[in-house]
Amino acid sequence: MTLPRPKFITFDCYGTLTNFDMAGAARRVYGERLSPKAMACLVEAFRGYRLDEVLGPWKPLREVVHNSVERSCKRIGIQFKPEDAQRIYDEVPTWGPHPDVPAGLSRVAKEIPLVILSNSMNDLIMSNVEKLGAPFHTVITAEEVGAYKPLMKGFEYMLDKLGCGPEDITHVSSSFRYDLMTAYDLGIKSKVWVNRGHEPANPFYGYAEIPDISGLPGVFGL
Template sequence: MSLFQPKFITFDCYGTLINFEMAPAATALYQDRVPAGKMRAFTDAFAAYRLDEVLGAWKPYEQVVDNAIRRACRRMGVEYREGDGKAIYDQVPTWGPHPDTSAGLAKVAKEFPLVGLTNAANVQIPHNIERIGVPFHAVYTAEQAQAYKPQMKAFEYLLGQLNCNPEDILHVSSSFRYDLMTAHDMGIKNKVWVNRGHEPANPYYGYTEIRDIGGLAAVVGL
């Protein structure tokens, strides 16, 4: 893959570039309602329901978060208080990049257009991207695509907006379930997995593994 020169390098944003703090946000909000020994199970359920919520027809991301936390509370027998979902949702624009993101992207931004594909709302992601401090060619949202990853429709929207084919891009993500599995099914052969410890390796899906964004330059021969 080091010889591949993509027309665009496309990225998952939250978790891959941006420090995804959904579990810490839920932990802080529910620490008076969930025993410490059950908090990991609670935040894991919250994460699982968020994935389930994005598999259907598009709805605002605030509803995704709120529905998921309601369902996690119901499953775990925890009190849900009106406004809990919005309190978590409102924190999203405040999240900044991983420590390796800005310098790693700066290495490749001069040679390749950078493009984000995110499940964020339109009003959220500009604040996160601004904190990275590296110029992006474009950032496309689930709200624009009217579909969330891992749905193919989100990737189809990306390719349509860029007017390119699956073989023209290099897609970078820390998640198999949200990105790399669908990218594989879409025929995107050139993929990078950023191993941030979110999910176990799955070599079937064909990717180059890097530990952080600092390793991306070597993948494209820089």
């Protein structure tokens, strides 16, 4: 599928561009303490609780991680230590891009301005963005917005800041639950799903599918 060139290409960062390795961080902290079965249960619980935490009242990402780890430990019946959650959080700014990202991004950045809307903090995100290998027109964090995706507020804030409407952007993400469902509900018709295996396909939401960011230039005929 070839899409018309938008005024801006907007991106989810963590997971889509940055190799957001929360599961790996949890394994590095807890792996020697848990059986493989218990470790798998903790990782899955941690994934679900992170989503639940961001749907509530605004709180810093550090608290999202802390609460999610604490709830996960309670669920599988192990002791929670705040320093374990802090170790996971401290990894976030160290994570770099998926291998396919720099080359693909740099090609489209020559033709179309790139924007990030991220569930991140102001003091974290630029460490990740600087590793992506391409210039960004605008970077917006959940801290700046005062809300996390999948809530609509971040997308609405982004459109207002860019001075454009839903018809003027293409939104790119590897997640339906955090990004593409909300984009659909807001009338963003031009969407790209990066199939990184995080979630199953859901054609109802209408998108171009690519396996990784190396396929993004071709979506716009670049």
